[in-house]
Amino acid sequence: TEGQNLATRFITQEGVKAIIGSVTSNVTIPVSLVANENKIPMITGTATAEGVTVNEDGSRKPFIFRACFIDPFQGKVAARFALNELGVKTAAVFYDRGNPYTVGLAEAFRAEFEAGGGQIVAYEAYTEADTDFSAVMTNVAALKPEMLYLPDYYNKVSLLAKAAKEKGLDVPMLGGDGWDSEDLDFEALAGNYFTAHYSADDPSPAVQKFVQEFEAKYGHKPDSFAALTYDATNILLEAIRIANTDDTDKIRQAIQDLKGFQAVGGSISFDENGNPIKAATILKVRPDKTYEFVTTVNP
Template structure:
């Protein structure tokens, strides 16, 4: 009997001590220790447009850091796996296969360029991996060959149909253009698609295409095409390419005395755009860092605190950074709303959700593409400034 009494007394002591013991401290940032969720960021850190990749990396990783500072998602730390996809199909495919097969990711932010995002989307949908690109505007990124939506792929930007429509509308209504000359790289899905949509809407509204000439991404001398432009005397020259080509073409155009304004798409947006060469031009874009909206002001402030230029000054985020930030936030918020780390449920949550983003309030249409106003940027007096917002 005595042994049982001693045992009972010990049990009472243990229970009292357990009740008085402090609770286990929560994990740093409020998140429980629950493993990690990997997100791949595919960006062109080398190749023809490295500023696109740097901006994308910075915008996406800033979003990841902010979520982790608040405790991660679903009680788990978010781990960003960054791969250089070069804005080119083969390197992008290699990067996608690597992060899916080796790193076992279920979520991809990227790629940046449409020609790279399209083949990545084929892999992502086959493997049932959620992909959201901040900046790939070609409709084929989210639609298959039959025109059906790809269930696991989304974009945080307007598409080239919308962008081409706005470029045509701005050319007609703001530049008062009746004639246009189109320059394009037929091998670039983004450039080709945007040129086709511009032509469709410009001619439907009574405009005339007085010339159309092609070039390759490796060309550096555009004198033959520019001679035809000088002869045609168009009211506007449409150059829907990336900033590296825009810099070369517009500089040579000025040297040849061509005064018609050049106009293009969001591919112009880069810290490396030459504002002197492109002076007098316009391009469509997804946001302006000077917009007086709290979401924009907070993002610009936080980005500038996180990243500095070569002079140690706060960097101003371009549209690539803003859209990568938006795409990453949409993805992580969807994981949180879905309530579990399940790619199928996350994709469904994105498709049906509403998200407050830097580039605007976003809901997705049936093709996983946001519908929102398009910003037009002017290049004037050595500066890149907000011009207007145009509804499609």
Template sequence: MLWEGLLVKLSKWMVLLTVLLLSVALVAAGCGGGDKAGDQKAAEGEKVITIGFIGPLTGDVKTFGESTKNAFLLALEERNYKVGDFTIKTVTADDRNDATEAVNVATKLITQDKVQAIIGSVTSKCTIPISEVANGNGVVMVTPTATNPAVTVADGKLKEYAFRACFIDPFQGTVAAKFALDELKAKKAAILFDQGNDYTIGLKDFFTEAFTKGGGQVLATEAYTDKDTDFSAVLTNIAKLDIDVLYLPDYYQKVSLIGKQAREKGIKAVFLGGDGWDSSELDFAAMEGGYFTNHYSPEDPRPEVQEWVKKYEAKYGAKPDALATLAYDATLILLKGIEDANSSDPAKIKDAIKALQNFQTVSGSITYDENNNPVKSAAILQIKDGKQVFVKSVNP
């Protein structure tokens, strides 16, 4: 009986020890993607602020996710994961450029990881639903690159916690149209766009409005889906038209396919597009001679640009694209907001960001308008001799 009693007591202690070990494991699992230094500082009683990152780390635009994540981490490393009195903890999530997955990961970051702010996402189709989740939960969100107006304003109502580091599609579409009219002397255009993508729809609409208002004609507007890979039918029809420019407002993977097939169909029009072209995986041969609107150029001689290019190259072995640059800027904007607010309270942080005046970033000076959009310039780049060439800057 004595041995049975000892065994019972020993069993109870083993159960308690197992529960304790499982609890420790679950806590550790909950910190997945977190910064180890930040976790240790929290254990020592330091004040911690948790920042989430969301981007397409896999999927059809994974180079965008890689660039933005690299820049996000570089900005934090430069600050030694500190801002004011706070140690920064990070949690990273992959939205795969899928709107449903974007909502899922944003919800997890907010409800489970308890982030106070989010950097991301990259594309408008993911960032628009993320902004709804973040704003509804009172969590600050700064997207580096989502250019659709609906990221910050929906049905005429401002999402107070949603900000961006980039210009918006009305400006980008208008710049492209004016460049086509004034610089390329284009009179007739055709447009191909993804009917399920807010980004391409917006650029299509704003380009069309500005191009026709300036005296140009859009002879064809053809829709496709994100799953389409064969554009023969619509390009055959467009090849019969006498157009000067073919506007392709989509991401690098899709426009590369369209551009190659368009040339095979004998279309000689100048290709024109938006910032979604900016990737090392663009088919430079197919898109040769084309122009696109972008947020910056690594050839810009401004000292802040050249310093940025140098340190990014030193860290990652490649020149930073506009996606990386804007992610770096978005992170600086958020850190400035935290610093000025001297608080981890998202309500105070968003007020501090809103109040920024002429805040200097790599891509330009940031002052927010009434819709939480920065007023800033755009760059025109050309695909020439297998690389991107800076053409000019365009002010608002």
């Protein structure tokens, strides 16, 4: 791939000792193979697929890390928020059976919700082509769930939310970072919640300092891509400082051994697969097309 060719050139011809990136998982995964093979530490801010830091057989790529949490973690956090903050005991889950992102979130939500004493009254699969949810919502409404978990992207979630309201299912709805779009149906989803990596409205001093400095330089508020890539860069710089060498194996070890590193996204340590152990943010959808910071949920 183009990404792999660039990475090979940077490493073999330009003597690069570390890589920050890429943005999406479909580019980051092939590049990670080149970096890992050449023993070059690589950290992505924003690629969330599990396959970024592990091979298909589940074995670890020891030189690859990320600053964002992985997809299943959002499902866990949503379940804890539903049980502990919303105080619900029953839920219905809708997911796209052909999309690993929504399947992963749905499975993680179900496992954590049931482990916490909750009951899943409906676990409904659909396909990307489906647009009419009135029949399935009629059936689910009869089961009287206290909330709906909708871990899909904004376009599908908007259709599901409208169908639910039409069937009188006026209960809290929860989703993942796929909701985060200006094209979300804010009217249909106002008052509902989703998990996110970061919020510019988080009152934490580290977040506010970053937001002010970013705005002063670029003239607009930083989004989660900016915040996560800033964190990835600072994690790498801190590891180089600790290692005090350009020996790539020592830099890799320093990243792996970081404990409680204070980033914009909160305190970060790394698990055995190079994924960060950190808090997630809960945001509430407002009808004025903005999001309200609600809370952070620790891992």
